[in-house]
Amino acid sequence: MDERERAEELAAAYEARLAADRDGRRAKGAFYTPPELVSWVLDRAVPPGARRVLDPACGTGHFLVAAARIVGVAGVFGSDLDAEAVAIARQRLAAEDPSVPVAQIERQVRVADGLTAWTGETFDAVVGNPPFLGQLKRGTAAAGARAHGLGAYTDTSAVFLHRSLDLVADGGTVALVQPLSVLAARDAAKVRTAVAGRGRVGELWVSEGAEFAGAAVRTCVPVVRVGEPGGQTEWGRLAAPHFGIPEVEMPRGTGVLGDLAACTADFRDQYYGLVPHVRDGGDGAPLVTTGLLEPGACEWGMRPTRFARRSYAAPVVDVAGLRAADARLGAWADARLVPKVVVAGQGRVIEAAADEHGAWLPSVPVVSVVPHDPADVWRVLAVLLAPPVVADAAARYLGAGLVPGSVKVSARQIAALPLPADETAWREGAALARAALLEELAGVMSAAYGCADPAVARWWLDRARRT
Template sequence: MPLPADDAVRAVVAQVGRAGTYRLLFSVLASHQGHDVPAALEHPSLADRDLPPLLAHLAESVPPGETDPTADLLGLGDLHQRLLADEERRSAGAWFTPWPLVEHLLDLSMPAGDDVTTVLDPACGAGVFLAAATRRLVARAGPAADVVDLVVRHVHGVDLDADAVELARVVLWLELLPWLDPAGPLPGLALRVGDTLGDAAPDHAAYDVVVGNPPFLNQLERATAQERVAAERVRREDPGLYGAYTDLSAVFLARAATWVRPGGRVALVQPVSLLAARDAGAVRARLAETCVVEGLWTSDGRAFDASVETCAPVLRRRMGAEAQGTVDRSGGVPPVPSPAVPAGDLGGSWGHLLAAGLGVPALVWRTDGALGDLATCTADFRDQYYGLAGAVEEGAGPGRAPLVTSGLVEPARCDWGERPTRFLKQAWQAPAVVLDRLPAELAAWAAARLVPKVLVGTQGRVVEAVADPEGRWLPSVPVISVVPERDRLWHVLAVLLAPPVSVHAATAYAGAAMSPTAIKLSARQVAAIPLPVRVEQWDEAASLLSDGQEAGLVEAARLMCTAYDVPPGPVLDWWLGRALRSPRGRPRSARPAPGRAHGR
C-alpha cells in the first residue's frame, strides 16, 4: 500500500506532531489490511482531538495499490527521514539503511540454524532492522509459538529520538497485526527512548545479536555540549580506548561486543575509516582480543545519503580460546559476495581486509630501518592554514613563495601554476604567499619550511611525492614536509615513490582516506615507512630522480622494486596503472614541466 503524500502527512504533523501522526498512520494501514485497532489512537498527542477528519485526510491521500508489508515498512522509515530537517538529520547522524543491506547483515548475524533469541538495535531509529529480525524470529518459532510474547521479550531497541522510537513501535505492531487482539491494548514493546551509551545502557552479555546502523557523528571532540558529556563518560569508563578523533559509531561497536553473550554476533554499519583510522586503533585491538572477525561488508561506493564510505564488520564474541579464521567479504548494495581473505594481524590496522577486495597486490618485501631514521616528517595544523589568510596572492615574484596544496602534488611532479586549486574556499590559479606580510610566528614557520625537502600529498591513488631541492615551496595543510639529512633528498624521494611502499600503504591504511582506493598518511606513518635492503639499486634510483624527477620516474620505480627485493611484475603493474595518470585522466608525459625544480 503506498503511503500518503508528504504534503498530507506534514499537514497532520502540524496538528498532532510526528508521534501522533505515526499512530494515525498505523490505524490507516491496519484498516487497509482488514484490522481495526482502536487502541492505536490512545496516545497523549491525540487526546481531545477530532480524529475522524485527520484519519480521513490521510486515508484519502493514499493512492490505490496492493498491500506490500515490506514496502510499507521501508516507506515509513523513509518518511521519518524526510520529515527531519536536513540539519536535524545531519546532527543526529540519521541515515536510512537500504533494505538489501538490512537483510544481508541479518543473514550474517542470524544465520539459519543458529539458536538466536534476543536481538538489540542500539540506535533503532524507525525500526527497520528490528522488523526484519522479527520476521526471522517468527518464522523460526513455529506455528505454536506465542508470537506477541516472543517479540515483546526478545526484540529490543533504544534511540535518542522519541518520535523515531514511536515509529519503531508502529512498525513492529504492523508486523504483529495477525496476532493482535483488536479488543485489547497494544502490547508494550522493549523499545526505550534514551542514550544507549549512558542512561539506557543495555545489560552486559544479555543478547544473541546486536545489529543496526548507529549514528555517524564524526569525531567525539566535535560533538555538541551534551554529547561531549557523554564522550567524557565513555572515556572514563574505558580509559585509553577512545581518542579525540574517534567516531561515535566506533564507541557503539566496542560497547556492542560487551552486550552480546559469548558466541553472540555484532553487525553494525560503520564509516570505512574504522578499518585504519589511528583513533580507532585501540577499538580494533580490543575487538581483536575479544571477538572473531567473521565477515566484512563494504559499500563499494556511498550506500547512504551521507557523504561517507561505509563498512560493516561481522564479529562473534569469542567462546574460550577460539582461533581467528579467514574473513568472508561482500560489497555493494545489493551485496555481492567476494572471496574470503586471510585475517592477518587484526591487532593493528584492518585496512588489509578492505585492500584485498580492491585489487591491491600481495606484498612480500625485505626492509631495514625506517624513513624517520634519515628525515624529519612534519604535518602542519590549522594555525598555519588559517594564518595565511591575507598573505596569499596570485602569481610568483620576488618575496613570494608558491603555496602548494595537496591536490597539486603528483608522483615526481608539482602542478603549481599549471592547473587551478583551492585554498580557504577560494579558487586560485597560482597562489603564492607574500612573505613580508606574515607575522613573526608564521614567518619563523615559513623559514623552517623553505628548505630542500620532499612534499607528500594526501588522498592520492599512490603515495604522491615531489622533491623541492631549492626549498622554494610552502606546503598547505595537509601536505606533509619531509626534510632529509644532508645529501639524502633524492633517496627520500625514491623511497616515497617506490611501488612497494604504495602497496604497503594501500594495504595497511585502506579506509583512512575519503575514498577506499585513495591513500592517506599521517606524518608519523610517513616516518614509519620501511627502507629498502638493496642499497645499490636505491642509490641508482636516487641518481635517476636527481637528473630529472618525472623523466626518471618509471625506471626509478622499477629499480625500487628490486631495492625492496620485490619481483616487479604485479606490484609495478598496479603502481604504473595508478601513478601514470594525469589529474584529468590522460596518460602523463615524462617530460619535466618548465619552471619546475626537477634537477640537482
C-alpha cells in the same frame, strides 16, 4: 489489507516522511537499511541455535522483523530514542506473530538509549544500523563517547560498536553498519583495539557507493566474532581487495623513513600567517599547495591553484616581509626553506616531489620531509614513490581519506614507512626519481622491497597516471 501489510505500509510512510525532512534526518543520523544488506548481516551474524538478537538502535524495526523470522518474535530485542519509530517496530513484530503478548513486545522493544539500555543483559548477536553523528555536530554525542572511554570525536556508530562488545558472550557476533572511516580513523582507534581484544573481524562488507539514500558517506559492516583469536586493528587491509589494492609483504628490520628524515605537518597558524604575504608571481618563495603535487613532480607555475579562497597562477611568498612582520613565522619559513620532499595531503598514490634546493614553502596540509643529510633527498623520494610502500599504506590507512580508496598519510605515518632491503636497487631508484622516469622507477623500487609481482608496479603506474 492484513495486519502485516498495514504495519509495513506504516513503516514505509514514516520513512518516506523522514526522508523528505533532510535536516531532521541528518540531526538524528537516521538512514534506513536496504533489505539486501539486512539479509547479508543476519546471514553472517545470527549463529545456528541463536535465541536472543538485539538491535540497539532499531528504528522502525527492519533488522528486528528479519531476525524474528529466524529466532522468533520472542527472541528479538531493540531500542531507539524515536518513540514513533519504536511504536511502528512493535506493531510490525505484533503482526509477525500475534500469539506474542503486546506487553511482552513492549518490554523487548523500548524507547531508550541503546548505549545504556541493556546493561547486564547478554545476547547471541547484536546487529543493526546505528546513527552516524560526527561528534563535532553534536555535543551530547561527544559526551556519550567520553562516557565510554573514547575520544570526543569518535562517531556515534563506532561508540555503539564498542558498547555492543559487552553485550555478547564468547561465540556471539556483533555486526553494525559503520562509516568507512572506522577502518582507519584515528578517533576510532580505541574501538578497533577493543574489538581486537575481544575477538576478530571475520568478514567485512563494503558498500559499492553511497548505500543509503540521502547520505553521501560510504559504509561498511565489520562482522565481529567475539571470543575468536587473531584479532587485528588494521581493518583497512580487510577492505583493500574491494578497492583493487594489491597485497604486499613489507620487509622487516630495515628501518623506517623517520630514521633518515624529519617529517613535519604544519598548522593553521602557518596557513593564516602566510595569507597577507602571498602574491601572484614576482620575487619570492614559490608556495606549493597539495593540488600542485604529482608523483615525482611539482606543477607550480604550470597550472593555477587555490590558496585562502583565491586562485593563483604562480603564488609566491614575500619571505622578507614575512620575517619583518612576524619573527616566529620567519623562523618557520627558514626551517622549511631547506632541501626536502613535499607530500600532498592525499591522492590516488602518495604524491610527492623533491625540492632539492630548498626553494619552496609548503601550504597546509602539505607535509615536509626533511632528510638529515640533504644528499638523501632523492632516496627519500624514491621510498615515497615505491609501489609496495604505496600499496601497503593504501591498505593500512584505507578509509582515512575523503575519497574512498585514496591514500592519506600523516607526518607520523610517513615517518613509519619502511625502508627497502636492497640498497643497490634503492640507489638506482633514487637516480630514476631524479630523472622522473616513473615507469622504470616502479619496477626498480618494487625490486628494492623484494616484491617480484609485476602487478604491484602496474597498479601503481595506473593510479599514478590518473592523478
